[in-house]
Amino acid sequence: MDLIRNLFEKIVALSENEWEIFSSKLSRQKFPSKTVLLETGQTENYLSFVEKGIIRFYIPKEDKDLTFSFSFDNGFVSAYDSFLSRIPSLYRVETITETILWRLTYQDLQIIYSETEVGNKIGRFASEDLFQKKAKRELSFLNDTPEERYLKLFIEQPHLIQLIPLKYIASYIGITPQALSRIRKRIS
């Protein structure tokens, strides 16, 4: 619990009282690898924080899945568009490794919004975080080659490449697994 508190203290200063309200709504849950956290067509009911684990976001397609995002230790996990809009998700959320989450339901978050001052701050932080992540990615697609995108991933998150199957990384980068295999050969 201290771990998660530290994580939040980095975002906002929480009074003892606020922390009480907030933490009473959090539930810690453990999931095996390859657990579907949210199925397509379901409406996201959780905003979660990753204590440990890797989660994949993807649109299931007949031939090949379209992996477009990952979440890691100390990050947020949520089909946030579905969570906010209450519209069913178009994508699936699934653990890659064993994962420990601190989960907050939509209803409880509304209560926190009404009972504490920091609710909006946390909500906005999550939004900004997600927006910036997407914005950064957009520039990478416009500016970098797939090889450069792979190299950046390799430099910024080296340990992940060990843990995430390459075909998911290929999709995330926007190329085929074959092309990624050749890139890896080229740069090694």
Add this chain to the structure above:
Amino acid sequence: MDLIRNLFEKIVALSENEWEIFSSKLSRQKFPSKTVLLETGQTENYLSFVEKGIIRFYIPKEDKDLTFSFSFDNGFVSAYDSFLSRIPSLYRVETITETILWRLTYQDLQIIYSETEVGNKIGRFASEDLFQKKAKRELSFLNDTPEERYLKLFIEQPHLIQLIPLKYIASYIGITPQALSRIRKRIS
């Protein structure tokens, strides 16, 4: 003013009082084409609504600009990440055509937040709108070829292709102007 009110009524129901507060902060301004609305390194101070015009967002580069977004009639215009975070913008915002904006300053928006109930709703709407736009674009980069991206733009915003120089569209799609020229030849 009615025009802008209609636009907002589509987002949230505004009481007469709320509209008074809100509209008193809005200022209507006209800009010629090729006006820089925000220079790199400046912090965005406006959240604006386009009555009429086309605006381009781009990172100026030695060789070629990197155009990553446009705004059109009835849309929002803001270097929203800079606006929210109060950090200088990495990109330039510039009109392509003559443009009429309804502008709201950061300070005034804070006042609206504190004085009305709808402020947060509008803020969240703008965030969601921007987030969804980026998310849609992300999938397009993962899923579609440049040719498909051009065709979708052509179908969804046919009039724009008349008004926006092709080299900006090429950059937006993620290819060179030469490649776009060949795509156009191929599909015509």
Add this chain to the structure above:
DNA sequence: AATCTTTTTTGGTAAAGGTCAAAAGATTTT
């Protein structure tokens, strides 16, 4: 109208990624 500047198109060449097919390597299941 003529000149200058910018944008768009065209040509040629090389590099990169896509596709189809199959082999090799890992991982999981029985």
Add this chain to the structure above:
DNA sequence: AAAATCTTTTGACCTTTACCAAAAAAGATT
């Protein structure tokens, strides 16, 4: 441990785009 399944790599061939250079077309300026 062997079989079955899934992931990664390799090969061959094709398509598309990048890059370099230059011409043509369109727009802006004098």
